[in-house]
Amino acid sequence: MSRLIRNQSNIRVTNRSVLGGLIMATVMLASMTLIFQIVIGDNRSVVFDSATLAAATLFVFCFVCSIYAIMSNSITLPEVLVIYFILVSASFSGFYEIATDYFPWPKVHTDGEISYAIFLYFLFALLFLVGNRVADSRPVASTRPVMVEGTLSYLLFGFVALSIGCMALSAGSLLSPRAEAEQVDIGGFAQLGLIGRGVCLTSFLFLWANWLNTRRHLAFLIFVGLLTVIWFNPIANPRFQVIGLVIAVSSASTILLYPTPLIKGTILTALFLLNYFVFGPLKSLNEGVDSGVSILSAFGQSVDEYAFRVDFDVMQVSANTVQYIESQGIDFGYNLLGAALFFVPRGIWPAKPFASSLYVHDYLRYEYINLSSPLPMEFYFAGGLIGVIVLSFIFGYFLRRLTKRVTQHNRSNVRTVEGVLFAIVSGYMPIMMRGSLNSVLPQFGFALISYGVVVWLLSREDGAHRRSRSLNAVRGL
Numbered sequence: 001m002s003r004l005i006r007n008q009s010n011i012r013v014t015n016r017s018v019l020g021g022l023i024m025a026t027v028m029l030a031s032m033t034l035i036f037q038i039v040i041g042d043n044r045s046v047v048f049d050s051a052t053l054a055a056a057t058l059f060v061f062c063f064v065c066s067i068y069a070i071m072s073n074s075i076t077l078p079e080v081l082v083i084y085f086i087l088v089s090a091s092f093s094g095f096y097e098i099a100t101d102y103f104p105w106p107k108v109h110t111d112g113e114i115s116y117a118i119f120l121y122f123l124f125a126l127l128f129l130v131g132n133r134v135a136d137s138r139p140v141a142s143t144r145p146v147m148v149e150g151t152l153s154y155l156l157f158g159f160v161a162l163s164i165g166c167m168a169l170s171a172g173s174l175l176s177p178r179a180e181a182e183q184v185d186i187g188g189f190a191q192l193g194l195i196g197r198g199v200c201l202t203s204f205l206f207l208w209a210n211w212l213n214t215r216r217h218l219a220f221l222i223f224v225g226l227l228t229v230i231w232f233n234p235i236a237n238p239r240f241q242v243i244g245l246v247i248a249v250s251s252a253s254t255i256l257l258y259p260t261p262l263i264k265g266t267i268l269t270a271l272f273l274l275n276y277f278v279f280g281p282l283k284s285l286n287e288g289v290d291s292g293v294s295i296l297s298a299f300g301q302s303v304d305e306y307a308f309r310v311d312f313d314v315m316q317v318s319a320n321t322v323q324y325i326e327s328q329g330i331d332f333g334y335n336l337l338g339a340a341l342f343f344v345p346r347g348i349w350p351a352k353p354f355a356s357s358l359y360v361h362d363y364l365r366y367e368y369i370n371l372s373s374p375l376p377m378e379f380y381f382a383g384g385l386i387g388v389i390v391l392s393f394i395f396g397y398f399l400r401r402l403t404k405r406v407t408q409h410n411r412s413n414v415r416t417v418e419g420v421l422f423a424i425v426s427g428y429m430p431i432m433m434r435g436s437l438n439s440v441l442p443q444f445g446f447a448l449i450s451y452g453v454v455v456w457l458l459s460r461e462d463g464a465h466r467r468s469r470s471l472n473a474v475r476g477l
Helices: 002-040 050-071 077-100 111-136 151-169 171-175 189-214 218-231 239-250 261-287 295-307 314-328 334-340 356-363 375-407 417-434 437-476
Strands: none
Touching: 002 050, 002 077, 002 261, 002 295, 050 077, 050 111, 050 261, 077 111, 077 261, 077 314, 077 375, 077 417, 111 314, 111 375, 151 171, 151 189, 151 218, 151 437, 189 218, 189 239, 189 417, 189 437, 239 417, 239 437, 261 295, 314 356, 314 375, 334 375, 334 437, 356 375, 375 417, 417 437
């Protein structure tokens, strides 16, 4: 009888969560409608053409995908962040920019090129979700909980010592306002800063997971936490670094490891409201608005101005990339190779590729060329239409393989080794989606490398234990 009551209670909780998720999606749609009315205003008219129709179709498709993401058990925090980028940064902002024929940068693309870019985003979203579903249907191997002891504790001590050494050698950049944000190619002491920050982040995440599991090594956790705060201080770092740290640390909480429909709907809606109704107005109001206007009018003016800033240039730079590829051809994965080997100095590899957007916008003769290059367009830059199809599926597939290995332990409230990778990926997913990879990956690549070192060490340790048990079993015979 008690089991039946618990089951009924769980069903009611689930139903309330689903209803809450749908309500949050409705709030987001209503907010999008308000934003659209503001940006149209009295000064702009809607252009009804094939490109506008294509943009509207993509927006409807992406909104349906967001509803699916809210309801699906196979969608967790990293996937939600991917869906948010496609829904808001690409389809929604692209829709009102195309509809008003008003863009953040000088317009050089044609309607055909931006329509093709819209088609590529449709393929990316579709194949990403297909990859997610295929991965979700397949079993995953068990993983181990994080416990900082033995060899792992010595390794983390080594990482922290390395981080302190890098901090001492690059101390000047720690107080230099966003020193690395505008750099096209990073080297020297800035590279040391990236190494120190990356290994510090990985060490902190392992210690944080260990403390949540065992309540041990609190003093070590606090010390490394202070180092992490220094490395990620908002004075010396671009905004995405600070946001990435907050998301990465928060992702260890149970509520984000396996988010309910209500939580996912809240995340999507909160990000949208913060982006358009908080960050945007604050940035615009800080620069001043027209005098003699009411507070409400000033707010609308600030939202309108922010909505067409370069923060929302995704669809335009995507159309520019289409134009470049039509003329110059694809890169055959060379851009992805350069991103993967970000740690190789240019002095050793003189032909190491720069960010894809630099090639695109230098070719298009933009005055400022260090623009974004969204992940779907990196796939297109690397392999054309086939690249988008294949790599979007692979991206969705392997991201779900990771999240499934992490979330399968959620109900027992265990933080696993893969959970650290989950945290790093979640933290940097927004900027990874915006791109470009060759500029972004160095910002967190050393965290991935240090995580790989930990996994390699633990696998060797597990192998040694298995061999020892087998040898003892043989001797027992």
